Amino acid sequence: MKIRMTADSTCDLTPDWIRKYHIGVAPLSVIIDGEVFHDGVDVTPRDIFRAAEAGKSVRTAAVNTYEYKEFFREQLKNCDQLVHVCLSSEFSTSYNDAVEASREVGNVFVVDSRNLSTGSGLLVLEGMRMINEGAEDGAAIAEALRAKTGLVSSSFVVRTIDYLRRGGRCSGLEALGAKMLHIRPSIIVADGKMHPGQKYRGRYEHYLKHYIRDLLENDNNIDFSRVVVVHSPSEEGLVRFAIDTVKSYGLFREVLEAMAGCTICTHCGPDTLGLMFMRKEKTNG
Numbered sequence: 001m002k003i004r005m006t007a008d009s010t011c012d013l014t015p016d017w018i019r020k021y022h023i024g025v026a027p028l029s030v031i032i033d034g035e036v037f038h039d040g041v042d043v044t045p046r047d048i049f050r051a052a053e054a055g056k057s058v059r060t061a062a063v064n065t066y067e068y069k070e071f072f073r074e075q076l077k078n079c080d081q082l083v084h085v086c087l088s089s090e091f092s093t094s095y096n097d098a099v100e101a102s103r104e105v106g107n108v109f110v111v112d113s114r115n116l117s118t119g120s121g122l123l124v125l126e127g128m129r130m131i132n133e134g135a136e137d138g139a140a141i142a143e144a145l146r147a148k149t150g151l152v153s154s155s156f157v158v159r160t161i162d163y164l165r166r167g168g169r170c171s172g173l174e175a176l177g178a179k180m181l182h183i184r185p186s187i188i189v190a191d192g193k194m195h196p197g198q199k200y201r202g203r204y205e206h207y208l209k210h211y212i213r214d215l216l217e218n219d220n221n222i223d224f225s226r227v228v229v230v231h232s233p234s235e236e237g238l239v240r241f242a243i244d245t246v247k248s249y250g251l252f253r254e255v256l257e258a259m260a261g262c263t264i265c266t267h268c269g270p271d272t273l274g275l276m277f278m279r280k281e282k283t284n285g
Contacts, residue, residue: 001136004079005128006071008063008094009039010087010263011113011121012230014256021128024075024082026068028094028263029061036061037262045233045265052269060263062094068101072108081138082108085124085145087263088115090192109142112149114192118228118258118276119154126278150282153222154189155197156230156274157211186211204238208273212245215275223278226254231273232265242273252277 006024007013018025027038030048033056037043051058063071075082084102089095095112102108111127113120123145130141184207186197198214200207216222227246231239239257246255260272 001081002079003081003083003131003136003138003141004075005085005124005131006075006082007085007120007124008087009261010092010116011085011124012117012258012261012264013121013124014258017121017125021125023124023128024071026063026071026084028063028087028092030262030266031057031059031061033057039262043262045260045262045270048262048265049233049270058266060266062092062097065097065101068098069105072101072105076105076107080107083111083127083138083141083145084108085111085113085120085127087120088113088189088192090114091116091194107138109138111142111145112192113152114149115152115154115189117154117156117260117264117274118230119152119189121258122152122226122228122276122278123148148278149192151223151279152189152276153215153279154274154276155186155215156268156272157184157186157200157207158268159184159271160269204235204271205241208238208242209245212242212249212275216246216249216251221279221281221283222251223280224251224253225278226256227252227275227277228256228258229273230258230260230276232260232268232270234271234273238271238273242275246275 009025009027027041030037030039030043032051084098086095086098089112098110102110113123127141127145135141184200188195188197200210229242
């Protein structure tokens with residue numbers, strides 16, 4: 001029984017990982033002033049930022065049921081079963097559309113990641129680990145991944161909440177207050193939703209140091225197998241500083257880097273950076 005992992009483009013796995021593990025990716029749509037593009041195919045995060053700065057309308061759209069059916073059928077030409085990981089159903093209709101498509105296509109098992117970006121991507125990699133270790137039942141892999149969604153730790157800090165405000169993730173008053181106080185808010189993903197975290201101030205050397213410290217110090221519930229530093233196109237030095245700071249703790253066996261795709265960048269903006277890793281046990285909240 002040959003099983004293949006697939007995911008929405010919001011999983012933000014690197015091209016190298018996608019090639020190495022033969023992961024199929026279903027692109028979400030990015031709509032700029034009414035013109036439709038596809039995440040990771042014919043539009044880049046820098047295109048998104050240029051359009052936003054020029055005052056153009058930028059929004060995203062889920063993969064619809066028809067697109068999923070076509071995608072699943074194409075992927076199944078090279079395998080017997082698919083395990084597909086979706087962006088959290090709290091953020092998009094992609095999960096519901098994928099489930100509907102899977103019922104018609106068959107041999108497709110859909111997982112609501114309850115997460116975004118490489119928080120979802122970590123579940124894809126976990127599924128690949130199971131397959132490589134001999135798992136032969138797509139339904140069982142999907143069920144195991146659903147049980148692990150609560151173990152994913154995802155958070156990020158943003159330079160500006162203007163992009164979140166445009167997407168309806170925060171109010172105009174909150175955006176104004178953050179600008180006036182030069183606040184760098186952090187966002188935590190929990191139970192499939194985004195929640196406000198700590199607020200930081202200052203240049204990246206200051207706020208990233210404290211953001212990383214707050215995540216990693218005195219936490220014995222972290223699975224130290226790997227951590228992913230995921231980011232949008234960012235200020236020179238920001239990403240290197242974050243990676244070096246994480247490595248300075250000497251905790252993780254792998255410290256990996258990934259670029260956020262167009263869907264995530266549309267809602268979070270430039271100079272967004274986050275840490276994604278797994279926990280040993282589910283935490284409250």
